[in-house]
Amino acid sequence: MHNSSLSNQSAASTVRGADPGTVAHGHAHAKAILFGEHAVVYGSPALAVPLHGLGAQAEIRATPGRESRIESQLFAGPVRAAPEAMAPVVAGLQAALETTGDPDAEVLLRIRSAIPHSRGLGSSAAVATAVARAVAAHRARVLDHATLHTIVQTAETVAHGRPSGIDAWAVATHLPIRFQAGQANAIDVGDRLIFVVADSGHHGSTAEAVAGVRELRDSQPGHTNGAIARLAEITEDAIADVRSGDRVTLGQRMTQAHAVLASIGVSTPTLDGLVEAALSAGAHGAKLTGGGRGGCVLALADSDEAAEALALALRTAGAPRTWTTEVSAT
């Protein structure tokens, strides 16, 4: 059984030597939380899967004597003039430069990301990971997972307040991970899993969703703690299903988890509608993914053909975009 802790070196950066004149690149992929969102904030386990088809790229070069600049879809200009929305990127860049021993370096950072933001797909963590990997590659360094994680959490704290840390691990790891109380472990996959991700078209604020659950826990502790315990139980059972390759049961647990998440107020009529549409179109199961209150729905398909039909059904039901992704058997 493959259950390694993630202490090996972090890949996905291109090292071209320490010459400051070189251009270096870093990459990271999106992620989806398959089970355990929200419960993970209270110390329960969660399971996240990589979305390899959706990625973020960073490119960095030294520009000695000229002030540092960022060029991205959101902003192009000097770092000092970057708007509030870029604050996580700036924090990640600064943390990466400090960690690699050159805090005052003057650089040009270019970012390209295909990951939509505020959809629960780990966009901010993936961009920060790509930036950290590019900075490290530029210094001819390969960051170990723990160092990379610390840099990305610096950016994530600016983006989301007090993130559990699951995104920072999930976007940097090629395998599904079980995450609990700051620790991430890769888990084996018994049989190939095909997921369709459907965008609800609505932004979801993870910070607001987390705050909403906290308020509910204060006002209705019995109900909320019961839901958190149930989510933890579903997650542990689902990890066993992923390992054994039982996608029928796995799908049923996804639908159960969605109902529990809805009971703590993080679903919306749009997300519920997409889950219903996925089930009617033959999905093994479906649920919201990530913080909720917007964002995306994740549905488990039986085959590539079934995934195509599922994606079409979800778009017909109102999803502006869908992505199909595979988690390969290990």
Ligand code: PMV
């Ligand atoms: O919305 P996302 O994908 O960033 O996921 C957040 C997951 C939560 O459990 C809701 C919050 C957290 O920090 O773990």
